[in-house]
Amino acid sequence: MGWQRWWRWLLVAGAAGLPPAVAAPSNVDGSDVRARFLPAAACEIRERLRIVGARPNGPHRFVIVEARRIGQAYVQCLFVKDGGLLCEVSSGFYGRPKDRMEVTPSVAAILSGAGFSTDGSHGNFQRMRPTDDVPARIEEAAQVLAVVLHDLYGARTLDDLKYQVADAPRLANARLCGGISRAPSGGVEIARR
Numbered sequence: 001m002g003w004q005r006w007w008r009w010l011l012v013a014g015a016a017g018l019p020p021a022v023a024a025p026s027n028v029d030g031s032d033v034r035a036r037f038l039p040a041a042a043c044e045i046r047e048r049l050r051i052v053g054a055r056p057n058g059p060h061r062f063v064i065v066e067a068r069r070i071g072q073a074y075v076q077c078l079f080v081k082d083g084g085l086l087c088e089v090s091s092g093f094y095g096r097p098k099d100r101m102e103v104t105p106s107v108a109a110i111l112s113g114a115g116f117s118t119d120g121s122h123g124n125f126q127r128m129r130p131t132d133d134v135p136a137r138i139e140e141a142a143q144v145l146a147v148v149l150h151d152l153y154g155a156r157t158l159d160d161l162k163y164q165v166a167d168a169p170r171l172a173n174a175r176l177c178g179g180i181s182r183a184p185s186g187g188v189e190i191a192r193r
Helices: 003-017 033-053 105-113 136-151
Strands: 060-065 072-077 085-089 126-128 161-165 179-182 188-191
Touching: 003 105, 003 179, 033 060, 033 161, 060 136, 085 136, 105 136, 126 136, 161 188
Parallel strands: none
Antiparallel strands: 060 072, 060 161, 072 085, 085 126, 179 188
């Protein structure tokens, strides 16, 4: 990508208030899969967060999104009682010691670019945001979680994701938005509602 196009993306991202990791275009996997995956996954995450966030305060206001086929590969958000939105990326801290994530420079760049801490020595990688503007915070969280699922855990289609929604098992497998899924040929297709 030319430097002028890159700067244009940074300016647009800054104006939109999005972290660089969300807004920056990337062809990490050599195709436009990332460009199609991010909005589809963000929509699915956003809709679940919106539903959970509309509930009254209590302990059951969280969403967990797992990258299938990878142990200890999940992201989660919890609406906390004091009005904040706590999101985490699994560090492997709560699993077996051998499953802990090594924070290499590339992992640190993904985490910090999405606004997460890079210290997993006492738990998961975290980011806490006030919920002064709930719709904007939900949108931001959905976008950064989609980036982490793709860039860190290798999710490429919605079929690569598994959801857990507090007190709403039907939302675990439901498609709430159109999105990408694995085509019978092994390729990628757009799923329509």
